[in-house]
Amino acid sequence: MSDILLSVKNLQSYYGDFQALHGITLELKKGQVLSLIGANGAGKSTLLKSICGLVRKKTGDVKWKGDDIITLPASEIVKRGIALVPEGRRLFPSLSVDENLRLGGHVARLGPWSLSSVYNLFPILREKRNAPSTSLSGGQQQMVAIGRALMSNPELILLDELSLGLAPIIIKDIYDQLPLITAGGMSAIIVEQDVTRALSAASHFFCIQEGRVSLQGAPKSYTRDQISKAYFGT
């Protein structure tokens, strides 16, 4: 089973005493794009943060290319090829666009992504390269956040709520670029509130409800009703 990139088994994550994930199990193959859907507070972001090492208090099994990574800190996990685009973008406000991207390349992994390829993907950023990152519009900031993650040349990119607070037309623009990003064989896990968007972008989805997987499979194999039941838990 060498094409399994990421394997999560019975993952339980905690914020202090609060248990946010109750035994999540999922597998991701090389080049696969997965969607995570679920209501607010279901644990989608927690799952991403647990995979990339930002949530440290957790038990279970997280294997990356067969290696156990559950105990590694975030700064080590990114070196192995997992990058997160965090919810709310979280750019470095005192750094310019260019500096944000360069810092993303601090982990100098080999691969197709560089300053120039990121600027080719999002040409508007090249014009604003020396602007403070906070002076950009929300959509442009999201592009910087994606570019910053790409700069580490990850094999898996975790995208948390790309559409949050953005105008629909901008969201469409950003999602239109996704196939270009995954074209080189990069895997992705997409967390999205917009279920239609999430299901159309991925070959496989997981619905999470109160820290547990309530439904999973190919989007086509379920009806709208089944998915909405798994989503809301009614």
Next chain:
Amino acid sequence: MDWINAIVQGVLVGGLYAMFAAGLSLIFGVMRLVNIAHGDLIILASYLAWAVVGATGVHPLLALLAVVPVMGSLGYALQSFILNRTLGKDILPPLLVTFGLSVILQNGLLQFFTADSRKLNAGLLEISSFNVVQGIDIGYLPLLMFMTAVAIIAGLQYMFYNTATGRAFRATSDEPEIAQLMGLDNKQVYAKAMALCLGIVAIAGVFLAIRSNFDPFMGPGRLIFGFEAVIIGGLGNLWGTLVGGVILGVAQGLGAQIDPGYQILAGHVAFLIVLAFRPTGLFPRIAG
């Protein structure tokens, strides 16, 4: 002419205060840590230099070659083994721990070096000066001190805005959690910043020891001068810190001109005036 001279000498002494302040400003900027032991670390550096000079007989400025790396390594270790454990959401633990460290340092210095006040002898450098105009002489030592402060501030400024290390410092200060996603180990970034801070502290400590007598209990006073310079200049602005040091030095010089007993008081009054009318300092960091 006496008044102009007081101002000129005050400006030069301000360089020393800016050196006290630069490290404080750096550490607060990078990790929001207020180091109460900062002044005592300056005095520790003074004693280290005194010990090096005593053992080898070299010129005090040459002792910097030993004192700067020793203090820098000490900073890295101090941050790695102690201070990193105190950092978190609560601002109280680092305050308490550095306060404790301050007490330990003072008493440790007292134990090892006794309460006798010491001074480093820099020979000719201390007593030579050149005449600018009638009534105003500039000493080579104060001038060197001031130039060193300018060089340190310029170097820090360059490092912060033009190097990968500076970028890491700013990013970690902005978003410590996200910085880890870039592959930065925050604890290591903090340790590097503290090493740099104590390297600057070492230089300040040696100049202090050449300029005046020192004893184990002088640290807290230097800490106050450093704080005042940082606040007057505006938090997070390095050139502002230099101006803050100069204003403090000039105020003290003018105070001493009125009456030698007013020297320290005048500095504090200048600080209070700034705090009352410009609580964010004269040159606050421009937001965003």
